[in-house]
Amino acid sequence: MTDYIGSGPYCYANSLAMMLGAGAPSPSVIEVLTGSPFGFEILGGRLPLFDPYGWDPDRGLDDAIRLLGWTCHRTGAEDDDQALDMLRDALEKGPVLAGPVEFGLLRHLPGMTGPINSDHFVVVLEIDGDLVRFHDPHGCPYATLPVPDFLAAWRADTIGYRTTAYTMRGSFQRVRPVSADDALRAALPGAAAWLRGREDLPVPAGTVGGEPGVHLLADQITEDLDPGVREHLAHFAIRVGARRLADAATVLTRLGHDRAAAVATRQARLVGALQRDIVAGDLEPAVETLRQLAPTYPELAGALG
Numbered sequence: 001m002t003d004y005i006g007s008g009p010y011c012y013a014n015s016l017a018m019m020l021g022a023g024a025p026s027p028s029v030i031e032v033l034t035g036s037p038f039g040f041e042i043l044g045g046r047l048p049l050f051d052p053y054g055w056d057p058d059r060g061l062d063d064a065i066r067l068l069g070w071t072c073h074r075t076g077a078e079d080d081d082q083a084l085d086m087l088r089d090a091l092e093k094g095p096v097l098a099g100p101v102e103f104g105l106l107r108h109l110p111g112m113t114g115p116i117n118s119d120h121f122v123v124v125l126e127i128d129g130d131l132v133r134f135h136d137p138h139g140c141p142y143a144t145l146p147v148p149d150f151l152a153a154w155r156a157d158t159i160g161y162r163t164t165a166y167t168m169r170g171s172f173q174r175v176r177p178v179s180a181d182d183a184l185r186a187a188l189p190g191a192a193a194w195l196r197g198r199e200d201l202p203v204p205a206g207t208v209g210g211e212p213g214v215h216l217l218a219d220q221i222t223e224d225l226d227p228g229v230r231e232h233l234a235h236f237a238i239r240v241g242a243r244r245l246a247d248a249a250t251v252l253t254r255l256g257h258d259r260a261a262a263v264a265t266r267q268a269r270l271v272g273a274l275q276r277d278i279v280a281g282d283l284e285p286a287v288e289t290l291r292q293l294a295p296t297y298p299e300l301a302g303a304l305g
Contacts (some may be wrong), residue, residue: 003250007139009236012057012099012121014137016064019097019123019172025068025180028247033067033187034060037248037264038183038194040241040297041215043160044068045206046226048233050241050271052194053209056161057100059121061169067187069178071170072097076164080151081165088127090170096124097169098134098154100109100162103151106136108143115158123167155245160204184251188304191248195301214294219286225283234279242272260303267296 012032013027024030031037039052065072067214073090088098099121104112106120122265123135125142126169136143145153156162178186196209208216218230252261270293277286 001025001249001253003274004246005141006241009138009240010243012061012065012139015097015099015121015123015135016061018135018137018252019072019095019169020068020070025183029184029251030064030068031244032248032251033064033183035063035187035190035194036060037244038191038250038300039197039210040213041203041206041207042211042216045208045216046229048213048217048229048237050244052235053207053213054198055194055205057121058163058167059163059201061120061121063187063190065169067178067183068180069176069183070172072169072173074167074169076165076168080148080155083151083154086166087124087132087168090168091124091126093171094269095170098122098124099154099167100159101153102156102158103153104158105139105149107149107165108136108140108145109138111134119156119159119161120153128295141285146279181255184255188255188257192301192304195297195304211294212298214290214297219235220296221283221287221290234275237272238275240274242268245271257304260300261298263296263303267293267300270296 010027010031013030016030017024017027029211034057036051039055040050041053052286075086077086087096101122102115103120104114104116106112109229120138122137124136125133127147130147131144132147133142133144135141155165157169195210222264245264249261249264249268252264270289273289274286277283279287
């Protein structure tokens, strides 16, 4: 297997790697530690995501930080003034991981003029007068936004999983030495639990996960796929899903879990094959690919033990 190296929507993994600094594991390793590759869900019965039932990036970040032997101070605010004061205080100690933020309100990016209900994460470096300066892992180092624009995005009113407005993580400290491989080994029981389906986490009504969720997406494509969902699949979900699974396969190979790695590789190939078919509107082979993909989730759970 040739490992994938290239761009992709790994915003929170890239942001965490920046926060951890020298010696941080790769964003690919961090992504696997978040648990994101190990499942599938259709949120609310409508929005397909190649991540586990009940999972979200906020929860995944907390898991990755813990597994790597780090702690941080995670907090939020109630209004713009409180958030700005909180951010200024935190920046006196160093950079801050901010997010989720509303991607469509990041007006330094071309075409972003209003909310698109899409989450993002950035690393805030400083407040310089009336500007917030930050590293945007969407390809924009040292990006700037006027303070009011940044606060509007950071409020994340449109992001369903947020637990507080203006969520940020700062004051990162390493409390115990943990190698990347040891962290990955410790993450595998959680990965298996995600694949088997966790029922202890809140999800929007109508959410369907795992094998049944993949079959539901195939049914929706057969019947008449919503144009907005097709755009979501083409621009985000398939890209990030295929990369997550490719990275999981690489990690599983590295840890000597050859059977599980073979399943994850097959999953990555299947999800990656969807990209062309969804973009081209060639839906019959996309449906067949999804039917092949569906049973691989319980298969991977079994391979992980």
